[in-house]
Amino acid sequence: MADETKSNPIGQVLASVIVAAMVGIAIYGAFLWAPNEKTMGFLQRIFYFHAASGEVMILAFCVVFIGNVGYLIRRKPQWDWLATSGVEVGLMFNTISLVTGPIWAKPAWGIWWDWDARLTSTFVLWVLYVSYLLLRRLIENPERRAVISSVFGIFAFLDVPLVYFSIWWWRTQHPPPLIFKSGGLSPQMLQVFLFSMAALSALMILMVWQRYELESLRHIVEELQVESEYRNQGGAK
Amino acid sequence: MNRSAQTAGLMRSTFTVFSKELRVEFRSFELLTSTIVFALIVVFVFSFAFNPSPADSRRFGAGFLWIALLFASSLMLQPSFTRERTNDTLAALVLAPIDPFAIIAGKLLANFFFLVLTELILLPAFSVLYDVPLLGVAGQLAGVMLLGTFGTATVGTVFAAIASQARMRELLLPLLLLPALVPLLIASTGATMGLLADSPELATSWLAVMACYDLVFFTAAWLFGGYLLEE
Secondary structure: OHHHOOOOHHHHHHHHHHHHHHHHHHHHHHHHHOOOEOOOEHHHHHHHHHHHHHHHHHHHHHHHHHHHHHHHHHOOHHHHHHHHHHHHHHHHHHHHHHHHHHHHHHHHHOOOOOOOHHHHHHHHHHHHHHHHHHHHHOOOOHHHHHHHHHHHHHHHHHHHHHHHHHHHHHOOOOOOOOOOOOOOOOHHHHHHHHHHHHHHHHHHHHHHHHHHHHHHHHHHHHHHHHHHHHHHHHHHO | OOHHHHHHHHHHHHHHHHHHHHHHHHHHOHHHHHHHHHHHHHHHHHHHHHOOOHHHHHHHHHHHHHHHHHHHHHHHOOHHHHHHHOOOHHHHHHHOOOOHHHHHHHHHHHHHHHHHHHHHHHHHHHHHHOOOOOHHHHHHHHHHHHHHHHHHHHHHHHHHHHHOOOOOHHHHHHHHHHHHOHHHHHHHHHHHHHHHOOOOOOOHHHHHHHHHHHHHHHHHHHHHHHHHHOO
16 A cells, blocks of 8 residues: 555655755845845835746646646546645645735735736635635545536636636726836846746645645545455454 | 437437426426525615615616626526435436436526526616616617626536535535626626616627637536536
8 A cells, every 4th residue: 555655755855955945045036135126125025926926826726727627537536636736735825926915015006905907816716716625625525526626626717817808808997017117127136036936836846746745645544544444344243 | 420410419408408497497486486586685785785876876786786696696506406406316317318418508598597587577677776777778788688697507507516516505606606707797797887878888898708708618518517417
């Protein structure tokens, strides 16, 4: 049984150290190395994490979509594990971008929240994937859970572009976010931004991987439980 | 079997499921009466909450109308699968030698039909209560209502099949459904608001969004809906 897991402790530790170092460098770059922005000043530095976690969130939800479609085609539980792991990690980055957004928006725009396309669709995404997790908790049978949440996940993913464009048309009078307006970023800023995106993507991949391993361990535990119950019943007779 | 025979078979079995749904409902009218009454109550309650002047009604009426419809539909769509559970009749339907999509499609059409009936009663009542004349734009409004209702019925039927297999299913359906209907709500209120304005105008871009939504999710239901029914 135990040899079913291809867990690789040294590789995991090494990957964790590398990712931690990358995130550390990104923090250093964002707070100390990158120059202050002209109009927004120090405040603009949150953008290195805010925008990057938004992008990483989209990557994670793409992983979920791949897992969902993969499960419906191949019917291997591994695809379902991938999808759940992606949802949890994606939701974390989603929450980060939803929380850091208002922190930046209040001083920059003067309001915490604005119903523009990006903000609103990020929020709808959050609601959809939270209900995805909720749905999973409410279905007992693992196979049914995998099938049903896969179908829901596909519907949720298809909804996202529709949400984005409908809100975009609904609020065309609203000015777009001002980030790239002032003649783009200085080369140093761009480097920090790209690096922090890479660091957060690596963090996402590491977390999805860890979560996937956890799910496979859970699967083994469940199988062992069933097996031991079966043996106990056999012993009683 | 060639493709056209397959399509004909699918349409025939869809129609069978559709007429079965109608027959079940028209024996008791339970679902329709409670949905219609609920939608009327919501529209009614809005007038206490907002106390709108006629000008307000023209501006916000579209929103009242669609919120009432969405709430009513999240309530109404639930039984289309849960009432099969009592006697486990869904298993019998699934065992029938038909394409599983026919079951989804038949229920979808029945739900669409029930929602249209609800609107036929809701709209005149809304027009009278809020003093919003609708007769002049009846044709265009019908187009908007049909597109919006079809999208609601499509996603709603699939999500009702999803929710019916979970615990706390009554609570779950609105939770899953309402965020997924956001694009449709934006487009349908946008289009309806244009029609209720002093100089009525139909925004074709909203119609395009609704048609796009309907098309995307009907295709998704066709491709993936059958998976929900396997045992």
